[in-house]
Amino acid sequence: MDEQGSDNIKKWIVLYPVYMNSKKTIADGRRIGALKACENPTCIEIADCCKHLSLRCAIELDKAYPRDFMQRGRVRVLLKREDGTPYNPSIPTRKELMLRVAELVPRHPGRTRKQEPASTSSSGASKSEKGRKKKR
Numbered sequence: 001m002d003e004q005g006s007d008n009i010k011k012w013i014v015l016y017p018v019y020m021n022s023k024k025t026i027a028d029g030r031r032i033g034a035l036k037a038c039e040n041p042t043c044i045e046i047a048d049c050c051k052h053l054s055l056r057c058a059i060e061l062d063k064a065y066p067r068d069f070m071q072r073g074r075v076r077v078l079l080k081r082e083d084g085t086p087y088n089p090s091i092p093t094r095k096e097l098m099l100r101v102a103e104l105v106p107r108h109p110g111r112t113r114k115q116e117p118a119s120t121s122s123s124g125a126s127k128s129e130k131g132r133k134k135k136r
Contacts, residue, residue: 012076013094016065017041020102032098038105043073049104050077
């Protein structure tokens with residue numbers, strides 16, 4: 001199966017992080033609603049989420065998003081078998097996969113560590129409150 005699957009990797013669907021990035025517009029390449037998308041997903045996070053969903057995937061870090069060549073990396077995912085049946089019955093389509101991955105990325109173990117410094121931004125709010133007091 002591995003040998004056959006690796007030969008057909010070009011037939012696997014492609015997911016660029018831009019597709020699920022809430023910071024991007026539809027014109028920039030986002031493919032799902034901004035409210036359902038996540039902030040700045042990475043290829044590694046997307047691949048880990050696909051593995052969590054019991055889907056085979058491959059990270060291609062050397063590839064770039066065509067509309068923005070500075071965006072490096074993409075993930076190829078094997079969504080369906082040869083006969084067309086989905087590997088994970090709860091994810092029959094590409095769009096459903098993007099929605100599920102965008103839902104899982106914020107809970108990614110690597111991401112929860114990154115958000116700790118962001119939660120200390122309450123000091124930034126106090127600075128703006130001080131600014132308001134000065135204006136009075």
